[in-house]
Amino acid sequence: MASSHHQPTDGRPAPPRQPDAQPSLGEILRRNGVSRRGFLKFCAATASMMALPPSMAPAIAKTLETARRPSVIWLSFQECTGCTESLTRSFAPTVENLILDTISLDYHHTLQAAAGEAAEQAREAAMQANMGEYLVVVDGSLPGPGANPGYSTIAGVSNYDMLMDTVKGAAAVVAVGTCAAFGGLPKADPNPSGAVAVQDLVKDKPVINVSGCPPVPMVITGVLAQFLTFGKLPELDQYNRPRAFFGQAIHDRCYRRPFYDKGLFAESFDDEGAKKGWCLYRLGCKGPMTYNACATMKWNGGTSWPVEAGAPCLGCSEPDFWDAGGFYKALSVPPGKPGDTLLAAGAAGAAVGLAAGVMGRRKVKAAAKAHRTVTADELEQKL
Amino acid sequence: MITPMEFLMWTKGPLFQLALTIFALGLLARLVEIFVLGRAHNYAVPRGSAVVGGLRTLYKRFHTDPGTFKSAPFDVVVGIIWHTGFIIALLLFIPHVELIKSTFGIAWPALPNPVVDAITAITLLGLLAALAHRLLHPVKKFLSTPGDYVIWAVTFLPLLTGYLAYHRVINPYPLALGLHILTVEVFLIVLPFTKLTHIFTVWLARYYNGATFGRKGVQS
Ligand code: SF4
Numbered sequence: 261m262a263s264s265h266h267q268p269t270d271g272r273p274a275p276p277r278q279p280d281a282q283p284s285l286g287e288i289l290r291r292n293g294v295s296r297r298g299f300l301k302f303c304a305a306t307a308s309m310m311a312l313p314p315s316m317a318p319a320i321a322k323t324l325e326t327a328r329r330p331s332v333i334w335l336s337f338q339e340c341t342g343c344t345e346s347l348t349r350s351f352a353p354t355v356e357n358l359i360l361d362t363i364s365l366d367y368h369h370t371l372q373a374a375a376g377e378a379a380e381q382a383r384e385a386a387m388q389a390n391m392g393e394y395l396v397v398v399d400g401s402l403p404g405p406g407a408n409p410g411y412s413t414i415a416g417v418s419n420y421d422m423l424m425d426t427v428k429g430a431a432a433v434v435a436v437g438t439c440a441a442f443g444g445l446p447k448a449d450p451n452p453s454g455a456v457a458v459q460d461l462v463k464d465k466p467v468i469n470v471s472g473c474p475p476v477p478m479v480i481t482g483v484l485a486q487f488l489t490f491g492k493l494p495e496l497d498q499y500n501r502p503r504a505f506f507g508q509a510i511h512d513r514c515y516r517r518p519f520y521d522k523g524l525f526a527e528s529f530d531d532e533g534a535k536k537g538w539c540l541y542r543l544g545c546k547g548p549m550t551y552n553a554c555a556t557m558k559w560n561g562g563t564s565w566p567v568e569a570g571a572p573c574l575g576c577s578e579p580d581f582w583d584a585g586g587f588y589k590a591l592s593v594p595p596g597k598p599g600d601t602l603l604a605a606g607a608a609g610a611a612v613g614l615a616a617g618v619m620g621r622r623k624v625k626a627a628a629k630a631h632r633t634v635t636a637d638e639l640e641q642k643l
Numbered sequence: 644m645i646t647p648m649e650f651l652m653w654t655k656g657p658l659f660q661l662a663l664t665i666f667a668l669g670l671l672a673r674l675v676e677i678f679v680l681g682r683a684h685n686y687a688v689p690r691g692s693a694v695v696g697g698l699r700t701l702y703k704r705f706h707t708d709p710g711t712f713k714s715a716p717f718d719v720v721v722g723i724i725w726h727t728g729f730i731i732a733l734l735l736f737i738p739h740v741e742l743i744k745s746t747f748g749i750a751w752p753a754l755p756n757p758v759v760d761a762i763t764a765i766t767l768l769g770l771l772a773a774l775a776h777r778l779l780h781p782v783k784k785f786l787s788t789p790g791d792y793v794i795w796a797v798t799f800l801p802l803l804t805g806y807l808a809y810h811r812v813i814n815p816y817p818l819a820l821g822l823h824i825l826t827v828e829v830f831l832i833v834l835p836f837t838k839l840t841h842i843f844t845v846w847l848a849r850y851y852n853g854a855t856f857g858r859k860g861v862q863s
């Protein structure tokens with residue numbers, strides 16, 4: 261664990277890092293003026309996020325207090341920095357922020373001061389010092405092995421090479437944001453850069469997807485806290501997302517749900533229904549197919565969340581959400597103009613029916629014409 | 644490999660357009676042909692109004708004939724239950740109304756979801772009971788063709804997949820929704836070419852029946 265390399269600063273005064281006197285998390289938190297109460301509150305929240313009974317909170321607190329700082333290498337590929345923004349600017353200092361400050365972010369392209377060769381040296385040093393133990397966090401998708409690597413490089417190294425090289429000694433990989441988790445915007449049709457997700461490439465290490473565009477900050481810190489506390493990976497869903505945060509659909513936890521069930525909808529963004537806070541399904545809400553923690557954990561330190569603010573859920577934590585039809589089209593509404601198709605096909609069908617009918621009538625008429633009448637005498641003669 | 648979302652977009656997009664095309668083309672061709680062929684000319688002097696008779700029978704066939712009820716109470720009761728349930732689930736479920744609105748430009752009030760949910764469950768049970776009866780009743784079994792079982796499945800599956808999607812039994816959700824839409828598309832495609840056409844022709848048949856009787860002055 262001990263490392264003697266120069267720690268790149270993240271712009272804030274970082275506690276000096278001595279190889280043999282590494283402070284525990286508890287010490288750092290206390291040094292930063294976090295009260296015992298605030299800390300326990302965070303642990304209780306973490307416990308509930310992990311679907312553990314509240315009685316587990318003290319145990320979590322104990323583990324967290326004595327936890328050593330795990331080394332984290334943060335790689336940013338084809339991304340917009342929104343995920344890092346979400347994480348760092350979420351709120352005034354919270355326990356979560358502090359925990360994140362205290363993880364040893366050994367390499368973060370956006371946050372570190374060093375750049376280019378120096379930064380790459382820092383990454384390699386961190387890898388070497390923490391071989392087999394460090395966490396790799398990735399935001400952004402990357403051009404796949406078959407694509408032109410020139411679409412995204414860092415210090416002349418392709419994203420693909422850097423990822424594969426970095427994850428070799430990693431304990432696990434956390435793909436932060438929908439781009440890293442599922443390809444996101446770069447992978448959206450027609451995917452010019454041949455973008456792929458981290459899990460498409462990393463097959464021999466556990467990959468945890470923390471999806472969202474961006475992810476709820478508490479979810480990022482929650483996953484890291486969970487890793488710190490239990491030293492093991494959270495239970496994942498079929499998309500490798502932590503079940504504790506992505507286990508329930510937005511729609512099933514949405515406070516507007518009673519309106520949906522009653523059939524009360526906002527029809528436009530400023531009609532009566534919108535003002536009364538009715539369901540946003542007709543305005544394109546993708547809550548029914550989206551699994552994320554927005555409805556329960558909310559954004560901006562629990563202030564509000566998109567649906568509460570009157571904006572339909574875009575489904576940002578789901579694979580291919582960019583290509584899931586219009587953002588403002590109701591989920592059950594197909595793309596294109598089905599009405600026109602129906603009319604055109606119906607007209608063609610009517611023409612076919614008309615032709616068939618006319619032909620049928622002709623046949624009947626022709627048969628009537630060809631019909632020869634016979635008298636009873638003629639019949640008798642034949643017999 | 645195709646992702647669940649691609650599957651959903653494929654069923655919602657091109658496949659839905661294809662299904663609509665086959666459905667509208669087939670159905671209109673058949674209905675218009677029936678209209679154009681018309682009825683054989685009746686030279687007898689009319690004793691009553693054909694139109695009134697037709698309309699009366701159109702309505703009156705909703706009343707169950709006591710004789711039929713006596714001889715096949717199960718078919719009457721279960722048949723009414725699942726036909727009604729099917730129509731309610733189809734036409735009064737919020738996302739369906741939304742789809743109809745986007746296709747035809749018309750909408751109507753829908754039922755609360757929990758109500759549609761319960762009705763769907765009853766309808767599914769009704770269809771299962773109908774299948775069981777068909778398999779267990781010697782005469783029905785004798786009369787049933789493989790096509791009858793296929794049509795049963797084609798009718799049952801959209802309800803089942805819709806029910807499973809609503810309750811999130813199939814995951815991920817785009818797969819569940821895509822499967823539901825796919826089964827509906829199968830229903831739409833086979834509708835004009837199988838006995839499912841009765842959804843539309845039953846009204847013609849009723850009218851023509853009633854009209855024939857009405858013209859003859861028969862109380863039907
Ligand atoms: S606003 Fe969206 S998530 Fe909430 S109930 Fe309506 S459709 Fe569901």
Ligand code: SF4
Nearest residue numbers: 552554573574575576
């Ligand atoms: S409400 Fe939906 S679109 Fe908005 S952040 Fe949450 S999951 Fe993403």
